[in-house]
Amino acid sequence: xxxxxxxxxxxxxxxxxxxxLSILIYxxxxxxxxxxxxxxxxxxxxxxxxxxxxxxxxxxxxETWLVLAVGLLLVAFPTAHGVILSTLYLPVFVMLIGLILxxxxxxxxAKARDHHKALWNRLFFVGSLMTALSQGFMxxxxxxxxxxxxxxxxFACLTAVSLAVGYSFIGSTWLIHxxxxxxxxxxxxxxxxxxxxxxxxxxxxxxxxxxxxDRIFGKWFAFPxxxxxxxxxxxxxxxxxxLWRLLQRMPMQDDRQNWLPFLMSTxxxxxxxxxxxxxxxxYVVPEKLTIYAAAAAPESLWIILVGALCVVPVIxxxxxxxxFIFRGKAxxxxxx
Amino acid sequence: MEALDTLxxxxxxxxxxxxxxxxxxxxxxxxxxxxxxxRIRFTQTGDDKWMAAxxxxxxxxxLSFAMGVVSGxxxxxxxxxxxxxxxxxxxxIAGPLLAYEVLTAFFLEAVFVGIMLFGFSRVPxxxxxxxxxxxxFGTTVSAxxxxxxxxxxxxxxxxxxxxxxxxxxxxxxxxxxPSMPYRFAHMLMASFLTVGFLIAGVSAFRxxxxxxxxxxxxxLKTGVLIGAVLIPLQILAGDKHGLNTLEYQPAKVAAxxxxxxxxxxxxxxxxxxxxxxxxxxxxxxxxPNVASLILTHSxxxxxxxxxxxxxEDGTALHPPVLPVFWSFRVMVGTGVAMLLLSWSAxxxxxxxxxxxxxxxxxxxxxxxxxxxxxVWAMVPMAFSGWVxxxxxxxxxxxxxxxxxxxxxxxxxxxVADVPSPMVxxxxxxxxxxxxxxLSAYIGVIIYMARKAAAGEPQTPNTPFANDNVMTAAx
Numbered sequence: 001x002x003x004x005x006x007x008x009x010x011x012x013x014x015x016x017x018x019x020x021l022s023i024l025i026y027x028x029x030x031x032x033x034x035x036x037x038x039x040x041x042x043x044x045x046x047x048x049x050x051x052x053x054x055x056x057x058x059x060x061x062x063e064t065w066l067v068l069a070v071g072l073l074l075v076a077f078p079t080a081h082g083v084i085l086s087t088l089y090l091p092v093f094v095m096l097i098g099l100i101l102x103x104x105x106x107x108x109x110a111k112a113r114d115h116h117k118a119l120w121n122r123l124f125f126v127g128s129l130m131t132a133l134s135q136g137f138m139x140x141x142x143x144x145x146x147x148x149x150x151x152x153x154x155f156a157c158l159t160a161v162s163l164a165v166g167y168s169f170i171g172s173t174w175l176i177h178x179x180x181x182x183x184x185x186x187x188x189x190x191x192x193x194x195x196x197x198x199x200x201x202x203x204x205x206x207x208x209x210x211x212x213x214d215r216i217f218g219k220w221f222a223f224p225x226x227x228x229x230x231x232x233x234x235x236x237x238x239x240x241x242x243l244w245r246l247l248q249r250m251p252m253q254d255d256r257q258n259w260l261p262f263l264m265s266t267x268x269x270x271x272x273x274x275x276x277x278x279x280x281x282x283y284v285v286p287e288k289l290t291i292y293a294a295a296a297a298p299e300s301l302w303i304i305l306v307g308a309l310c311v312v313p314v315i316x317x318x319x320x321x322x323x324f325i326f327r328g329k330a331x332x333x334x335x336x
Numbered sequence: 337m338e339a340l341d342t343l344x345x346x347x348x349x350x351x352x353x354x355x356x357x358x359x360x361x362x363x364x365x366x367x368x369x370x371x372x373x374x375r376i377r378f379t380q381t382g383d384d385k386w387m388a389a390x391x392x393x394x395x396x397x398x399l400s401f402a403m404g405v406v407s408g409x410x411x412x413x414x415x416x417x418x419x420x421x422x423x424x425x426x427x428x429i430a431g432p433l434l435a436y437e438v439l440t441a442f443f444l445e446a447v448f449v450g451i452m453l454f455g456f457s458r459v460p461x462x463x464x465x466x467x468x469x470x471x472x473f474g475t476t477v478s479a480x481x482x483x484x485x486x487x488x489x490x491x492x493x494x495x496x497x498x499x500x501x502x503x504x505x506x507x508x509x510x511x512x513x514p515s516m517p518y519r520f521a522h523m524l525m526a527s528f529l530t531v532g533f534l535i536a537g538v539s540a541f542r543x544x545x546x547x548x549x550x551x552x553x554x555x556l557k558t559g560v561l562i563g564a565v566l567i568p569l570q571i572l573a574g575d576k577h578g579l580n581t582l583e584y585q586p587a588k589v590a591a592x593x594x595x596x597x598x599x600x601x602x603x604x605x606x607x608x609x610x611x612x613x614x615x616x617x618x619x620x621x622x623x624p625n626v627a628s629l630i631l632t633h634s635x636x637x638x639x640x641x642x643x644x645x646x647x648e649d650g651t652a653l654h655p656p657v658l659p660v661f662w663s664f665r666v667m668v669g670t671g672v673a674m675l676l677l678s679w680s681a682x683x684x685x686x687x688x689x690x691x692x693x694x695x696x697x698x699x700x701x702x703x704x705x706x707x708x709x710x711v712w713a714m715v716p717m718a719f720s721g722w723v724x725x726x727x728x729x730x731x732x733x734x735x736x737x738x739x740x741x742x743x744x745x746x747x748x749x750x751v752a753d754v755p756s757p758m759v760x761x762x763x764x765x766x767x768x769x770x771x772x773x774l775s776a777y778i779g780v781i782i783y784m785a786r787k788a789a790a791g792e793p794q795t796p797n798t799p800f801a802n803d804n805v806m807t808a809a810x
Contacts, residue, residue: 057450060405064438070412071438074423075431082420086752089417093762096410097769103406104773107399111780297503300428304435311439322450325458 011305012295015076016284018308019069024273026065028170028266033059035171037102037128038164039190040121047183048121052106054178054330059106061319063099073284075304080284080294087146091134098130129164136163136201143209143276145286158204165197170269173261176250178330184258188250191261195244198265202236202272209279213287216279229278236271239264341756343748346418349763351733353410355726356770360404362725365479365524366531367397368472370558375468379461388551389558392788393535396781398453403777418759421750426502426741429495429510430485437481448474476524483523487516489741490732491584502744514584518577519732525570526728529674530721532562536681537718538785540711543703547789553703556714557685563678571671575630581732582631585742586640587654588735592664593627594620594657597641602627606665610657615643655737659730667727670720677717681710719778 002013033055043051074081085092101123109120140156141148172194175187210217220229243264251258282290295301371393378386412434415423423430451459451467459467494509495502504510536559542552582589594610594617595602603622610617628637645654688705740747 057454060402060449063405063409067409067412068438070416071435074412074415075427075435078423078427078431079420081416081423082752085413085416086418086420086754089754089758089762092413092417093765096413097765099409100406100769100773103402104399104776107402108776108780111395111399111784112776113783296431297428297501299504300432303432303504303507307432307436307439315439318448325451325455 007298007302008295009292011298011301012076012291013282014305015072015295015301016281016291018312019072019076020277022065022069022072024270026062026069027273028269029058029062029065031167031269032170032174032262033062034102034128034132035167035169036175037124037171038132038168039171039175039187040125040128042190043183043186047186050179050183050330051175052109054175056106057322057326059103061322063103076296076301077284077291077294078296080289080291083285083289084142084146088138088141091138091141095131095134095138098127098132098134100127102127102131132164132167133160136160139163139205142286143205143212145212145288155204155208159201162197162201162204165194166201166269169194169198170262170265173265177259177262180255180329184251188247191250192244192247195240195247198268199240202240202268205272206233206275209276215287219279232271232275236268239268239271243268342754342759343751345756345759345763346751346754347747349759349766350414350418352763352766352770353407353414355729356774357404357407357411358725358729359722359774360400360407361475361479362527362530362721363400363534364397364404365472365475366527367393367400368468368475369528370531370535370562371397372465372468372472373558375465379465383550385549385551385554388549389555392551392555392784394453395784398449399777399780401449403773418752418754419750420752421745422740425500425745425750426495429488429492429502429504432504432507433481433485433488433510437478437485479523479527480520483520484511484513484516487519488513490519490736491515492741492744497744515577515580518573518580521573522570522577522728525566525573526721526725528562528566529570530725532559532566532678533674533714533721534718535559536563536678537714537716537720538781540714541718541782541785542789543711544715545786545789547791549791556703557701560678560681560685560714563674564682567671567675567678571675574668574671579631581735582640585735587642587645588660588732589631590640590642590645591655591657591660591735592731593631593639594661595627595639595641596643598638598644599641600628600636600638601625602631602637602639604630605661608661610661612652612657653738655735660735663727663730663734667724667731670724670727673717674720674724677710677713681706681714684710 105124140159144152172190539556604626608617685701689700
């Protein structure tokens with residue numbers, strides 16, 4: 001734990017926590033709407049409109065968490081921002097092009113001529129796929145300490161695919177919650193079929209992380225830490241088993257518990273994320289730069305912290321409000 | 337040599353990204369307020385034409401907003417991928433300003449924009465109006481922080497350098513740096529002018545296609561009036577901004593005027609091809625003494641010359657002259673065209689005013705009074721705001737070179753050591769994507785205008801239908 005009497009010690013820690021929280025919120029929230037984009041080609045045209053309706057009011061705000069996360073990296077850990085992003089130059093570029101295509105396809109498909117709509121639908125899928133794959137790829141390389149060898153690239157490809165499938169999984173659980181009828185049935189099938197992505201992803205990352213560095217290995221398998229760390233993997237496995245059994249019984253009579261798969265997959269993402277965060281702390285560039293070495297000057301961090309403490313609670317409050325206003329089953333979006 | 341290539345390519349890439357990005361905030365900043373105006377007019381009068389105008393432009397707002405969001409995300413990554421030196425040196429200043437932009441504004445927009453676009457039937461009417469207002473407010477606050485940072489890069493103050501890293505000493509001085517008020521006013525008015533001419537141009541296009549609906553008349557008049565009122569104020573603000581630049585960045589003004597030697601009686605050049613090899617202008621056409629008059633308010637005032645900004649060894653410490661000189665002229669020329677068009681349009685509409693209707697001015701202007709040629713001229717002028725805004729930004733940003741932060745660090749010091757072929761590859765892809773998106777964006781606006789003009793029923797819109805039912809029931 002940081003020393004709270006010394007700002008140079010606890011400010012970087014506070015910002016690392018805030019940044020970590022933003023990344024987590026981003027992965028879950030944009031994860032489900034990216035997933036819906038990945039499932040797009042498997043639905044018919046009417047269902048596609050309904051799927052768009054289920055994420056329409058949220059995707060903008062969801063993506064903003066990425067801006068906040070990378071913004072915090074930029075302003076609180078400027079040196080790390082430069083090192084990480086110039087190392088990941090190409091995957092970042094692919095992700096950005098993906099985000100651009102996806103974001104604008106979203107708007108254009110609703111306004112373009114009918115014969116252009118198919119093109120924008122395809123771009124919406126392609127953009128989502130580029131984004132998901134490149135994020136998974138970057139995750140893999142990051143876990144491998146940003147080293148670039150054949151083996152690390154192979155591992156990055158594995159995480160790329162499993163993150164994309166994992167996003168499809170959380171996307172289908174979102175659709176189970178937000179849709180009904182035939183589309184909901186399809187979503188249940190999609191969720192069953194994509195669960196393996198989450199499984200492989202979680203296991204690959206859990207197995208690889210400790211092997212990459214002795215420091216991380218030591219953190220996990222030392223006594224007595226292992227005692228209070230053990231619940232994390234055990235809980236993850238039980239949630240996976242429960243999810244699998246739950247999905248066999250979905251959808252239930254009167255649409256009961258339609259929110260449960262999404263909640264459980266969120267829990268799964270959160271646990272996997274916490275495991276990673278524990279492994280890498282206190283490094284922001286794996287094994288090279290700690291959050292303390294990379295942090296901006298305390299007086300600048302103070303200024304940002306004051307703003308963040310005023311604004312972040314408000315943001316969370318009205319994000320909750322927006323989700324509340326658009327609660328319930330999705331309808332087709334109308335503002336035209 | 338490779339470092340230079342990477343530098344040039346990275347600069348072009350950043351310029352391409354930020355040029356593409358700025359097009360859309362320029363629209364959304366002012367369009368948010370115009371939409372609020374339409375929404376309030378509808379609440380006041382109950383006249384459907386205001387709602388029809390709102391419905392038409394809220395779609396363009398949504399499209400522009402999405403384009404702005406995605407191209408803005410690109411910007412925040414480019415700092416790290418291409419310009420790590422910037423944040424390493426001035427991160428302690430730029431960081432909090434960027435953070436405040438994201439915190440106070442981006443979220444305000446992104447969350448309420450959902451309610452504004454899709455929430456009509458789900459929230460009470462007052463909340464929908466409030467959401468529209470908050471989105472407009474959010475885009476403006478967002479612009480404020482970005483302009484603060486940009487202005488600080490031109491006129492830095494309120495900091496000290498410790499071991500080559502800038503540390504803030506006074507946030508008040510940083511935020512209210514000398515060029516900020518001028519730049520912010522200039523940019524806000526640029527945004528309103530862009531939107532005014534866009535609305536006028538698209539409405540004129542619908543008019544040309546035979547659309548004589550009441551909303552087209554109201555929209556066209558709104559657009560023209562925004563232009564006519566703001567363009568003189570904008571010219572005044574531009575003049576003040578120029579004087580401020582003369583004080584803090586004289587080399588930029590020298591490049592804008594194409595003036596090589598510090599001298600009195602400097603002419604205003606209408607045309608010239610500045611040549612940095614020979615350090616003189618070719619094919620010069622100018623009006624004697626007018627540059628001196630504009631910059632010093634005296635006919636024989638002394639204007640700084642570019643030759644004052646050359647190092648001992650002959651390297652130029654002033655910006656490249658030709659692009660600054662010409663983008664400045666493109667901006668001013670577009671502004672003059674805007675002035676002529678909007679004022680003559682108001683005059684013609686006023687001449688054919690309807691004397692029988694009420695006393696409200698808006699009712700008096702008659703669109704029928706516009707000569708055909710003027711209506712036609714409005715159509716290409718729909719995008720004149722973009723041209724002027726980009727030209728203005730090129731003037732000021734290229735004019736800051738070779739500095740990244742005036743007097744603190746050069747652009748070259750900040751660039752990432754990325755292989756130049758890689759930068760070239762990403763640059764070309766960005767350019768291709770941006771060109772495609774820009775043509776799609778303009779294509780969709782034309783398509784929407786045609787569809788609206790043809791009177792095709794718009795996609796059924798339950799929310800507003802509900803709204804009207806509620807009005808009827810009240």
